[in-house]
Amino acid sequence: MTLVTFFLVLIFAITLYLLVSPLVLDDTVSAPHISNGVEDLNCRKKEILESLKEFELDRNMEKISHEDYQSLYQETFVEGTRLLKELEQKEQRPVVAPKVVRDTTQVIVPAQSAGTPKFCSQCGQALEPQGKFCSQCGHKIQRAL
């Protein structure tokens, strides 16, 4: 029994030491950052990317019609770009090409996708990457260099 008591006292002492010893530290920690929403936006961005991929999968599986795919995809895509914009403001550093090199866009953005609009400016139809005219309304697609 004395042995058990000895062990208990030992455990008690160790516990006490472990708990009290850090209290003498007078370091301060910065309070955990109050969320500025970046984490949240990143989380939502991931969700949007996943949704877009799922829409693609659904379309390829012929689970949703082409029209539905286009409108759903477009809505979600627009929401995604808004999120990116917001994310950039929150992070206070540009997500996209820095302003300094704005006028040399063609150098920074990969050539084949440069300036290719994603949607028709006339009717909002999602566009084929290499198409010259909108498949919905026939509007001529203007491409940047």
Place this chain on the structure above:
Amino acid sequence: MKTSALSYFGSNLLSLAYPVTLFSALIFLAGVKRGLKGLVVAGQRATVLSCALLTAAVVTLIWAFLSNDYSISYVARYSNATLPFFYKLTGLWAGLDGSILFWTWLVSVYAVVVLGQNREKHALWMPWINATLMGIIFFFLTLILFANNPFTPISPVPADGQGLNPLLQNLAMVVHPPCLYLGFTGFSVPFAFVIAALVTRKLDSVWIEATRRWVLVAWLFLTVGLILGGAWAYVELGWGGYWAWDPVENAALMPWLVATAYLHSVMIQKKRGMLMIWNVSLIILTYMMTIFGTYLTRSGVVQSVHAFSGSKLGPYFLIFLAIILVVGFGLIASRLKELKSQHSLESYLSKESAFLINNVLLLVATFTVLWGTLFPTLSEAVTGDRISVGPPFFNKIMGPVGLVLLALMGFGPMISWKRSTLVNLKNNLLGPFLFALAALGIAFGLGLRQWYALTTTLLVAFVLGTLYLEFSRGTRVVSRQKQLPLLAAFFDLIIHANRRYGGYIIHLGVLFLFIGIAGNIFQAEGDFSVKRGESFDFQGYRFIYQEPVIAESEHKSDLVAKMTLEKDGKKLADLAPAKYFYKTTNQPTTEVDMYHAPFKDVYLVLGDIDQTTEIAQLRVIINPLISFVWLSGLTMFLGTIIVLLPRVARVKPSSVAIVLILLSGFLMNPSQVYAQAAQSASESHMSTEAPPNTVDPFENRSPEDPVYQRLKSIGKTFMSVWWLCQNGSSCLYLRFCKKERARIFAMMQSNQSDDDILKAFIEQYGTTVLTVPPEKGFYIVGYQMPLLLLVGCLIIVGIIIKVWSGRTSASQAIGKLEIPSANDPYTEKLSKELKDYDL
């Protein structure tokens, strides 16, 4: 003196853990508030120390079991010298005191894991998560220290313990309680996250991601625990089924149902930013249900085979429940602004609406279970008469609700988010629907006529069709895009779209469950008395009674009927149903033996063997499709594991195949447990309470005898719940309850009508003996309540969907105007990220 040392040591460890837990909760919070590193470190250390102390206490208790320390009252009650090593370990959770310690310890382990994972990642939440978990541990430690200390010493020290209830000496019973407890306690983590998110007002999509995985983990354990519990009941209790709507089964089912609702509605929040208040409430409700379940088993409010008797913990749990309710929903009420939805419903015909209906049905099911469980207590309080609602009550509501959920399982995956057009639906559903009709036609042609079975066939085939379509189309797309052979594409699809396809695999498991349940309709049972060397036929099987065997061993004597099972003159198996008489308990236990034919079980129970005439009384139950229930457990397990696969670790299909093979090997274990358990089983249910010389008037009557038939029909109107069996009334028609049978026979002889007999039994035991109570008074309210609720809820959801879908057209129009300009840099950026993003 060695004996009381463990008790002294264990008690002191717990006493030390008590203040350490409180210290952790408060100091960590204070440290973060004040920005003092010392306090933060001390608080985090206290969390780990609290877990270490509880671990030491658990080890001490196990040690006490292994070293047969009967100076500890708990050990003396649940162990004895002859108990095998393995079952001594299970003593930890066999009784009330130990199980609460085990519970507390699990929460503390979870707390340390959560601390390790989120200390850096969610620094803002961590002190609150920690405070919540420590609060929970503090509550349970209060119970342990002030009401049910497992280290309470006993004096004088008994020479030997009372031993573990033979019913619990089963391998499934070794795994089942820890699984359930891991599930129950697991829900405290998402609960803690919710509280932290509410307190810090940081209610964005981050907490959803953080909690979803924890809910899935807890849900997985709960699912496996429930299925294992069913397997235990099936092999061990000898009544031929696996689910009896016993209050304690219900207690575990309720959090499962609410968590299932959450796992669906959380998707709406993830995809559409809706239903935040709802999801937060569901998490709190799930946690409340786990505590409520614990309250049910440990308060003596309900009568059940599981309930721990003589517990005085009821009021403690009610206070704890009240605290959770006030804190949880109070926080929600004060944070309504942050919880506002970002979007609203766009169309009736959308995944969102389907999920809403799914949620309502699951919650109505939860309410039905809750209501049915509490109804006997409620009716006793209101009318003074304890009215039982048996399986007919639950089946009446749960059957249709289950079928509608099943139908939704077919529609849901085929409807797209936001809105779906009828053309799409036709494309997606026509095939499965035709397949379902064909299946229905075949079933009808084969002579199936019960509406439940026919509807199940139709819906199962329908869902199966949609699942097939999802898998086959998806596989073909992946195969085409990635140039993979079909099998590799199949695995690739499951691994990359793991959340979607893992979910489908879980759905497949649910389908199996429905098939298993439907098999119950075709259950056939027969009772037989046979002389040695004679045989009897049942459902195409021939049972030959070879000889009775009496075997004596150290701690029990066995009475075994050696049987041979034949079909069409061919021997299938030797069966040996038995009765065990344990020396430590007076209760004989019945050991079932069974033969697993393809798609059906032949289940053989020994009632009794007359020692002089050697006549054996046997009961045969044919259980078609029951193996689908166990298969569903395995499938749901596999599906959940797939859903839980981390996104970052994207692995090659080949290695995944290896993992799957290994996993399936591992998964065979539960079935081995089940098979082994089948060889050792028992039951209190059929204990014969009759004085030894009671003559059974039904002895040697054939099952076709009208007198026997009448007895059976009277017997069936009585409640078949365990505790009633102990009164000897429920298994009247089983040929086992001699005393009650003799009484009924005497009443039949004196020309009393069935009603008179029923009346006499009600007078003795109360209305509670009836399976379906008379339709009058409070009973009607009780019976119709869930139905009313179901109708009410569906109407409300209809209104909500209508209002929401009306509200959106305006916002939708605004959204449409903002088409990104052609050279929008964000469009480029998103397209690029999308290209790199692998589903």
